[in-house]
Amino acid sequence: MKIIRLALLFVCIVLLSGCWDKKELNEVAVVIGVGIDKVSENEGVYEITAQVIKPQEDDQQGSELPTWSVTAQGETIMDAIKNLNRLSPRRLYWSHLQIIIFSEGLAREGVAPIITWFERDRDSRAGSYVVVTRDSAQDLLNQKIELGSIPAKAMSDLLDSAEQRQIIARKVKLRDFTTVLTTPGIDPSLDVIQPKNIRGEVEAYELNDVAVFKDDQLVGYIGGAIMSGTELLKDTYDYFIVEGVCPGNEEGFFSFQSTDYESEDELTLKNEELTYKLDIFVEGNLSDQTCSADLLDPERMEQVEKEIGEVITSRIENEFERAKEMGSDIYGIGQKLRRVYPDAWKTAQDQPDEMLEKVTFDIQVEANIRRSGLIIEPTQTEIE
Amino acid sequence: MEGIRISSIQALMLAVASITVTGHLLFIPVIINHAGRDSWISLLFAIIPAVLIGFVIALLAQRYPEQSLIEYSQTILGKWIGKIVAIIFLFYFFHEASLSLRGFSEFYNSAITPRTPLMIYLVAMLILATYAIRNRLEILARTNQTFLILMIPIGILASFLTHKDKDYQNLLPILEDGFSPVVMGAFNITSLYSSFIVMAMVFPFVSNKKKLKRFSILTMLILIVMFLGPVSGVVTVFGEERAMGLYFPTFQTLRDIEIGALQRLDILGVLLWSLGSFSKIALFFYAIVLGLAQLFHLDDYKILTIPTAALLAIFSLITSDDLIGIYRFLMHIYPYFATLIALVIPLLLLLISQFKQLKRG
Incomplete structure (x- = not known):
């Protein structure tokens, strides 16, 4: 009897192992990036480009990309993916999706209809980055660049290691994007990735602007230094670089490298006026200067610190102003108002533009220069 | 059926495991849809009814120490009315078991393995549960004890790992729409906790009945604490609006954990809910067959296990067409259904028994 039981158990172990839903690596096509464009042909509405990793037979790094970008159109995303599967001999596998790229034309018409599938599908992860490109997403994905062989991976690395490179990027993941889209009183903003011409040829991707949305529709771009305002407001970054003008009558600029950054915010409503108060603390290194003055002299250092504070303040205020002109609330003023003054929000939510008009900033920055690298006085001071 | 004894702690653990798991898996979206970001306040409100539930069941068990719910409802209400009430309770157990069976299978089906037929999960779970309860309550209690000791650290770990993604400002504003959604949420939580009534089938086998009241109330408080984390966690991670739109919000938070190389921790959730669903289904299954045996004065419930398992599988398949139906x-x-059967009726039983005692004494 015992032997029979043991034998039965053994049979179970042999028969029940493994999964009948298994996906072998050589039967699936791993999608690493996806670009979505809007097309105005009769055939379909959306054009989806999936970048699939091509299994290499040898280590030869030829002029070809180790990826295959497959494109199809459809009336819904799922329809387009069905059409993709007509072309791909292997089943597309979405679990390793790193990046989702919207083209400008699509983003201007609204992205909410597109992300539904990515959220519903059980294979996809909410950890993929979401970015916008000004031109065609398909072209961006097919762009060969110098550093990084897989375009989609290179783009997600561009965002992933942004802080290590002391660059401020939005780094919006699908989950954050959908959360912001569904939350009233805050509008999303995304990174913009563009191919960059160097010496007449495209050799890299550039993280250049920020795409500003109103609800789910792209309304404009913010470029230049002020595009870091949102992240400075939220204090997501410790490491970044601030440039300022040398104090006094000196000609030249300095660069300050932040190593610690904290901000505390408070929204107050008084006599119909909204005051957004920010207490910012930043410390770091004076890393570079082009003027010959000794900036570490206590008096000048104080001026330099003041200048750093003014630069940070102007970045935060200017980005807000630019977004306000587009009617977008990327700082989430409405959301904060709702949290602190729910009653005021009830009347304000119908006129978000008027609410944004009433906002004034009160930003206090406490900047500290702690170190100045390996030298005390710059060489040009010595020369003079 | 004599000679089976479990300790009070084992009983407590059975209750904790069986209520938490269906709660976290299926019921959190319900609570959030009613009370939104104030769900945690609902939970605090629910302390009073929760303690009441624990108190009523424990008091009845102490008053009729050797009788189960099925037996003492007949003692209290007389033979015929008692039998009808007992059948209502049995139906409740049956429904509860089939609901969590279906919820468990639907979870697998929509979140993990969409092509596997529901029947596979139903049958696998029922074979396990049947095997466990044919080996009597002691085995079930000990198995559950082992699982729960594993499950609680995993749950705490999950809550730590999601901490990075939480923004507690999402809980503001408090009480935006006044108290009525909060009260509605508390009512829902009460109905979930009412399934504590299943312990009335287990309490006769608890060796030391003196501390039952203390242990029952302790169980209810543990349950409140165990729900605070997931209910507030889901809202702080996703924000109220997004959290309302998710089927398995707690699972989604686990899926999205990403701390360096530590990611794709779905398996933690799957592990928790599979083990916990086993405990719950086996416990309610046990309550059904034991209750049936007691109702019809059978010597042993073993003969009932396989037919009941088959009925459970069928009932959980026909109970709803789809997951959306179950949510509705x-x-x-x-x-309303659960609170009426599992809280109001026991309360009436207690009152009637009190009244009888007064009349006699």
Whole structure:
């Protein structure tokens, strides 16, 4: 009897192992990036480009990309993916999706209809980055660049290691994007990735602007230094670089490298006026200067610190102003108002533009220069 | 059926495991849909009814120490009315078991393995549960004890790992729409906790009945604490609006954990809910067959296990066409249904028994 039981158990172990839903690596096509464009042909509405990793037979790094970008159109995303599967001999596998790229034309018409599938599908992860490109997403994905062989991976690395490179990027993941889209009183903003011409040829991707949305529709771009305002407001970054003008009558600029950054915010409503108060603390290194003055002299250092504070303040205020002109609330003023003054929000939510008009900033920055690298006085001071 | 004894702690653990798991898996979206970001306040409100539930069941068990719910409802209400009430209770157990069976299978089906037929999960779970309860309550209690000791650290770990993604400002503003959604949420939680009534089938086998009241109330408080984390966690991670739109919000938070190389921790959730669903289904299954045996004065419940398992599988398949149907039921009907059967009727039983005692004494 015992032997029979043991034998039965053994049979179970042999028969029940493994999964009948298994996906072998050589039967699936791993999608690493996806670009979505809007097309105005009769055939379909959306054009989806999936970048699939091509299994290499040898280590030869030829002029070809180790990826295959497959494109199809459809009336819904799922329809387009069905059409993709007509072309791909292997089943597309979405679990390793790193990046989702919207083209400008699509983003201007609204992205909410597109992300539904990515959220519903059980294979996809909410950890993929979401970015916008000004031109065609398909072209961006097919762009060969110098550093990084897989375009989609290179783009997600561009965002992933942004802080290590002391660059401020939005780094919006699908989950954050959908959360912001569904939350009233805050509008999303995304990174913009563009191919960059160097010496007449495209050799890299550039993280250049920020795409500003109103609800789910792209309304404009913010470029230049002020595009870091949102992240400075939220204090997501410790490491970044601030440039300022040398104090006094000196000609030249300095660069300050932040190593610690904290901000505390408070929204107050008084006599119909909204005051957004920010207490910012930043410390770091004076890393570079082009003027010959000794900036570490206590008096000048104080001026330099003041200048750093003014630069940070102007970045935060200017980005807000630019977004306000587009009617977008990327700082989430409405959301904060709702949290602190729910009653005021009830009347304000119908006129978000008027609410944004009433906002004034009160930003206090406490900047500290702690170190100045390996030298005390710059060489040009010595020369003079 | 004599000679089976379990300790009070084992009983407590059975209750904790069986209520938490269906709660976290299926019921959190229901609570959030009613009370939104104030769900945690609902939970605090629910302390009073929760303690009441624990108190009523424990008091009845102490008053009739050797009798189960099925037996003492007949003692209290007389043979015929008692039998009808007992059948209502049995139906409740049956429904509860089939609901969590279906919820468990639907979870697998929509979140993990979409091509596997529901029947596979139903049958696998029922074979396990049947095997466990044919080996009597002691085995079930000890298995559950082992699982729960594993499950609680995993749950705490999950809550730590999601901490990075939480923004507690998402809980503001508090009480935006006044108290009525909060009260509605508390009512829903009460209905979920009412399934504590299943312990009335287990308490006769607890060796030391003196501390039952203390242990029952402790169980209810542990349950409140165990729900605070997931209920507030889901809202702080996703924000109220997004959290309302998710089927398995707690699972989604686990899926999205990403701390360096530590990611794709779905398996933690799957592990928790599979083990916990086993405990719950086996416990309710046990309550059904034991209750049936007691109702019809059978010597042993073993003969009932396999037919009941088959009925459970069929009933959980026909109970609803789809997951959405189950949610609608949980949202709009279940609170009234469960509270009526599992809280109001026991309360009436206690009152009647009190009245009888007064009359006699």
